[in-house]
Amino acid sequence: MKNTTVRFAEMPRAELEEKLNGLRAIYEDYKAQGLKLDMSRGKPGSEQLDLSMAMLACVNDYDAANGFDTRNYGIVDGLPEAKALFADILGVEAENVIVGGNSSLNMMFDYLAQAYSTGLCGCAPWSTQGEIKFLCPVPGYDRHFAVTQHFGIKLIPVEINAEGPDMDVVEELIKDPAVKGMWCIPMYSNPTGITYSDATVRRIAAMKPAAKDFRVMWDNAYCLHHFEETGDKLLPLYPELVKNDNEDMVVMFTSTSKITFPGAGVAAMAASPANVADTKRRMSVQTIGCDKMNMLRHVTYFKNIDGVKEHMKRHAAIMRPKFAVVTEALERHLGGTDVASWHNPKGGYFVSVNLMEGCAKRTIALLSEAGVNMTPAGATYPYGNDPKDSNLRIAPSYPSVEELKVAIELFCICAQIACVEKCLEKN
Amino acid sequence: MKNTTVRFAEMPRAELEEKLNGLRAIYEDYKAQGLKLDMSRGKPGSEQLDLSMAMLACVNDYDAANGFDTRNYGIVDGLPEAKALFADILGVEAENVIVGGNSSLNMMFDYLAQAYSTGLCGCAPWSTQGEIKFLCPVPGYDRHFAVTQHFGIKLIPVEINAEGPDMDVVEELIKDPAVKGMWCIPMYSNPTGITYSDATVRRIAAMKPAAKDFRVMWDNAYCLHHFEETGDKLLPLYPELVKNDNEDMVVMFTSTSKITFPGAGVAAMAASPANVADTKRRMSVQTIGCDKMNMLRHVTYFKNIDGVKEHMKRHAAIMRPKFAVVTEALERHLGGTDVASWHNPKGGYFVSVNLMEGCAKRTIALLSEAGVNMTPAGATYPYGNDPKDSNLRIAPSYPSVEELKVAIELFCICAQIACVEKCLEKN
Numbered sequence: 001m002k003n004t005t006v007r008f009a010e011m012p013r014a015e016l017e018e019k020l021n022g023l024r025a026i027y028e029d030y031k032a033q034g035l036k037l038d039m040s041r042g043k044p045g046s047e048q049l050d051l052s053m054a055m056l057a058c059v060n061d062y063d064a065a066n067g068f069d070t071r072n073y074g075i076v077d078g079l080p081e082a083k084a085l086f087a088d089i090l091g092v093e094a095e096n097v098i099v100g101g102n103s104s105l106n107m108m109f110d111y112l113a114q115a116y117s118t119g120l121c122g123c124a125p126w127s128t129q130g131e132i133k134f135l136c137p138v139p140g141y142d143r144h145f146a147v148t149q150h151f152g153i154k155l156i157p158v159e160i161n162a163e164g165p166d167m168d169v170v171e172e173l174i175k176d177p178a179v180k181g182m183w184c185i186p187m188y189s190n191p192t193g194i195t196y197s198d199a200t201v202r203r204i205a206a207m208k209p210a211a212k213d214f215r216v217m218w219d220n221a222y223c224l225h226h227f228e229e230t231g232d233k234l235l236p237l238y239p240e241l242v243k244n245d246n247e248d249m250v251v252m253f254t255s256t257s258k259i260t261f262p263g264a265g266v267a268a269m270a271a272s273p274a275n276v277a278d279t280k281r282r283m284s285v286q287t288i289g290c291d292k293m294n295m296l297r298h299v300t301y302f303k304n305i306d307g308v309k310e311h312m313k314r315h316a317a318i319m320r321p322k323f324a325v326v327t328e329a330l331e332r333h334l335g336g337t338d339v340a341s342w343h344n345p346k347g348g349y350f351v352s353v354n355l356m357e358g359c360a361k362r363t364i365a366l367l368s369e370a371g372v373n374m375t376p377a378g379a380t381y382p383y384g385n386d387p388k389d390s391n392l393r394i395a396p397s398y399p400s401v402e403e404l405k406v407a408i409e410l411f412c413i414c415a416q417i418a419c420v421e422k423c424l425e426k427n
Numbered sequence: 428m429k430n431t432t433v434r435f436a437e438m439p440r441a442e443l444e445e446k447l448n449g450l451r452a453i454y455e456d457y458k459a460q461g462l463k464l465d466m467s468r469g470k471p472g473s474e475q476l477d478l479s480m481a482m483l484a485c486v487n488d489y490d491a492a493n494g495f496d497t498r499n500y501g502i503v504d505g506l507p508e509a510k511a512l513f514a515d516i517l518g519v520e521a522e523n524v525i526v527g528g529n530s531s532l533n534m535m536f537d538y539l540a541q542a543y544s545t546g547l548c549g550c551a552p553w554s555t556q557g558e559i560k561f562l563c564p565v566p567g568y569d570r571h572f573a574v575t576q577h578f579g580i581k582l583i584p585v586e587i588n589a590e591g592p593d594m595d596v597v598e599e600l601i602k603d604p605a606v607k608g609m610w611c612i613p614m615y616s617n618p619t620g621i622t623y624s625d626a627t628v629r630r631i632a633a634m635k636p637a638a639k640d641f642r643v644m645w646d647n648a649y650c651l652h653h654f655e656e657t658g659d660k661l662l663p664l665y666p667e668l669v670k671n672d673n674e675d676m677v678v679m680f681t682s683t684s685k686i687t688f689p690g691a692g693v694a695a696m697a698a699s700p701a702n703v704a705d706t707k708r709r710m711s712v713q714t715i716g717c718d719k720m721n722m723l724r725h726v727t728y729f730k731n732i733d734g735v736k737e738h739m740k741r742h743a744a745i746m747r748p749k750f751a752v753v754t755e756a757l758e759r760h761l762g763g764t765d766v767a768s769w770h771n772p773k774g775g776y777f778v779s780v781n782l783m784e785g786c787a788k789r790t791i792a793l794l795s796e797a798g799v800n801m802t803p804a805g806a807t808y809p810y811g812n813d814p815k816d817s818n819l820r821i822a823p824s825y826p827s828v829e830e831l832k833v834a835i836e837l838f839c840i841c842a843q844i845a846c847v848e849k850c851l852e853k854n
Contacts, residue, residue, distance in 0.1 A: 046499075105714055285570075
């Protein structure tokens, strides 16, 4: 992504050895500090959680707008006013929305569990259809991969580029009727931070997969999570699906986990009338209703999508300096080298770093030895298998700016050590 | 259950006709009132929901006892202090407990979905084992039956008597390896209101089903829901299971849906170490964690099981007069007749009435015509099929005492009309 001017791969052995000695000395100094830092997961910091505390006390009367007592049983698909809010967030009509519990991951799991056990929209259950495959843009989100793997689905990696998944490859793979779906994080993708281009969204909307029960799992987890003033723009998918007569092919998900509380937010899905009916059929057996008091708290606090957007600016003010620390250090230490390349995201929760091949595991091991916990190398690939041992995910949200400064400096040192070691090995 | 002194079945035709005319005149008067009353579901009344409003504001600091910030991601199996509370409620150790979201029904569904899709404790998935059968004590809870039916499981009714399910029949049926489980509501059973006798609990604990992956779904929904001073006592099941080396055979469930808020309570399950590990394996793929802020609110508000018991006395004060209205009217109108028999429960949410054979649907139709909504006839049986068309479930909790007085008077009139009509038909 940058012009490489310093190439360790072409450095003479003596120079590499001298470099390694210098780096090791710095590393030992860090190690002696007995650090204990965590950049492993996309957890909001406690300052971010404080932003939503007023929500907990904003409701006096727990009746919904239609007079329904949210404290009691009922309304399996969510409060009407919560549906309306999530419709605006996901770019659909309220009738396309089901509001769930506190976890969109849980809604995704349950949707695929239904596909597996009783089938989607009248199709045979996946459990009866032999081998099932799923497309996994890589690097991607380990928890997505885990859900499909749980049901014994074969995971097919597809490279993600600056515009989204490699659609030439995707369009070829979906000719296989055993390919039943694809994971997508279309905005500030986890971990690459890229947002799908309009062209990619249009190609996804126009796909004609061989499997009638093929589903795009459109996890729009970061749709309002800009931290730069002018964030990325994502072309709304649903109208494109309608144009292509393809509404049933996609199920969208989002939540307020990274808007209010990760442990007590509200999740939602949006889909075509057929998918909504199918899901409600299952949900009406599974539960009498999700937490409607929490839905009402959210709607009362935010009022509408503009209220959410205002709130997200306060998150941005906390996140922006943290990401700046990370990308500034990466640029300063690794910019213009062949040690690493990365994308500077305008939102989301991650910076994805591609190291020189064969250097990811070693970098993580060095960091771990010095007390810095990172997402394991390989975690961004199905089965934990990054064939190039190259990709690492940095999650800057949880540590303080001060902690982050230390952790990312050390990260850059470790990455260089791993890289120099690798070059010496080959030299 | 009473000595029958007035037997419509033996009344001369002329007397029946005269009786019918009198009843019809009263019925028409009720009908003219344009009533709109609901005794259909076990929903707490709003007075009961008001009892827990203070809970919503009882937590200032959302850190758990161990310092964990409950607002953030993590802890898939629930807060330690919530586990401890539910352990006391269910009569197990905290390590046997998983605390979930707001719905125990959802936890039951998910447990059986796991049995169906990936199998229990290393056994083959039920989806691969051919026909699967489940024992359903009748009359029972329609939502239980619906969950098993959703997965295509064959439902086998087993009569419930004053001591619980007919264990002679159960012990015979579990010799069939296709029989994979049994639904149980051991305390204040829905709808009969009976509590399993010690002998029944002991026989359940000692069962040796042919299927290794046979599971008793022990839904202890009403374990603290006494409304009489001296409520029923249930022999704790888990120690009996241990005595019989049978811990893996049972999974227990409960929730605070009818303690705090039906829409926003906390649910829990308890089981053997093997079952807990199995469930956590699935849950750790399904979600990052349920709503821990709500768990903390519950634990902070109640402190311990004694706090819950005190709170339940306030529910009892509301429920007792409602049940008294129902059982008093039943006794006054139908006591000592062959129209109906019933059990006067000491807790729970229902009164179950067994009408003369062939009279349940007709009674419901008459009530509906006059504006009183009841649980449909047959709902207490698998597939909605009560072979005797006899059982009806009365849910006295939701209407006010005044509404209930009207509804139950009318119920008694309608039951008598249906009965007299049936006798005339046969006469």
